[in-house]
Amino acid sequence: MISQIFLTPFSEFEFMRRALAAVIALALGGGPIGVFLMLRRMSLVGDAMAHAILPGAAVGFLLSGLNLFAMTTGGLVAGFAVALLAGLVSRSTGVKEDASLATFYLASLALGVTIVSVKGTNIDLLHVLFGNILAMDDPTLLLVAVNATITLLVLAVIYRPLVIESVDPLFLRTVSRAGAPAHLVFLALIVINLVSGFQALGTLLAVGLMILPAGIARFWSRDITPMICIAVASAIASGYIGLVLSFQTRIPSGPAIILVAAGLYLGSVLFGRIGGVVPQLFPRRHLEA
């Protein structure tokens, strides 16, 4: 009975196996990125970026269909254009950076939706906005996996400056020039993971598989390394349970995955070892030293 619910969908249907592979790849790349987004207080920047890259990804999509390379390139161009324009405006006019970023990402989102709906079909628009993880073809799956691999390799290279820049930026600037390039590379990694996420979860939810697992992780660890592992594990768990849920019910796959992640988050808020509500209500006796 239990194996029928949890295993049969994957043993019987190839599209479910592909979806599971895709969601694992997304979790491996997005988990660590999400942890850094949270620790650098950029959670909402990730969300804004997801919307900002839509026109670029849409142009790539329309030029060459569901070609992840074209969509990634377009997304990178649009993402950096918005980030740079927002920075430029705030630096030259004194408008706060979050305000100008909000303006630019909304304009960018409107432009993206316009491009898709004028040039594409309604199905295209739905596909871009909500994704469809159950329709992973070979090239798409391969590129999601490539993006996850690139993310992990590049993150390993910039890990040290990224951590030091988050905790003590002045110190990093006194020993190295690596801080600013590391930040830019990190932004690029956000974009490629968002584009991967577009396939599975769509523009609106792509950032969800990064941010929610990171939020879960902070309730279970005080150190960044276990935090990243917990984030990846809970992202994989959300993806797996979400796919099962979507298979057995009529809930679409993207929302199902994010809803499961939200459920895990809620559980962590309540029962998390670090700062959870319930452990705070029933504190154990204090220690001797």
Place this chain on the structure above:
Amino acid sequence: MTAQLTFEDVTLGYDRHPAVHHLSGAVDAGALLAVVGPNGAGKSTLFRGVVGLLKPLAGRIVTPGLGPRTIAYLPQIADIDRSFPISVIDFVSTGLWRATGIFGGIGAAARKAIAQAIAVVGLTGFENRGIGTLSGGQMQRLLFARVLLQDARVIVLDEPFNAMDAKTQADLLALVAHWHAEGRTVLAALHDMEMVRAHFPQTLLLAREAVAWGATSEVLTAENLLAARRMCEAFDDTAGTCAPEHRPSRAA
């Protein structure tokens, strides 16, 4: 004695407003120099200039024989994100940046050096604690451990002894004295005049401009301190451009 650090008519500031105004002078190699002055006198700004965080608006800071980014800097605790989940040992090990760079490994010798630095500042046993769980005094010990690992010829300490108990202060002062004995050049921004008189042979009294600079006993006089307090006027938004002839003239 050769100069380790020379200020050539240096002006440092933000948005064209000077926080350090036309400072000239030299710090000898191996000097132990206290930088004192009221709040807003430009002590932190001066240090940011020295370690290269801030480019001078005018003039230059010359550091003969030192490569770029080789001065050890102890920032104020407020500049550090203490909520970041990093352990004591990982934080201290960043002091080895010059040896490891972005991607270099940390070998057995480096591990030994890290353990030793942690032991010297008295944090042994705290290696795996998150920095968020440390008290203010322990946090300051942590920063000293990182400076220790940096093994730099010039060390710049921004208010290193703020708000700490007598024991911590004595331990860390001993470390500063040890650096001095090793021939390193040490600059420290301080507020405790008794400490400066007792432990720092040289003093720069700063109030945007140098009020006095030299042997501590000659600098820390009542008249000089009063003058420094008066000279620390507010940041004036309507201030005119500083003309070259306003420069305090100095004998060539």
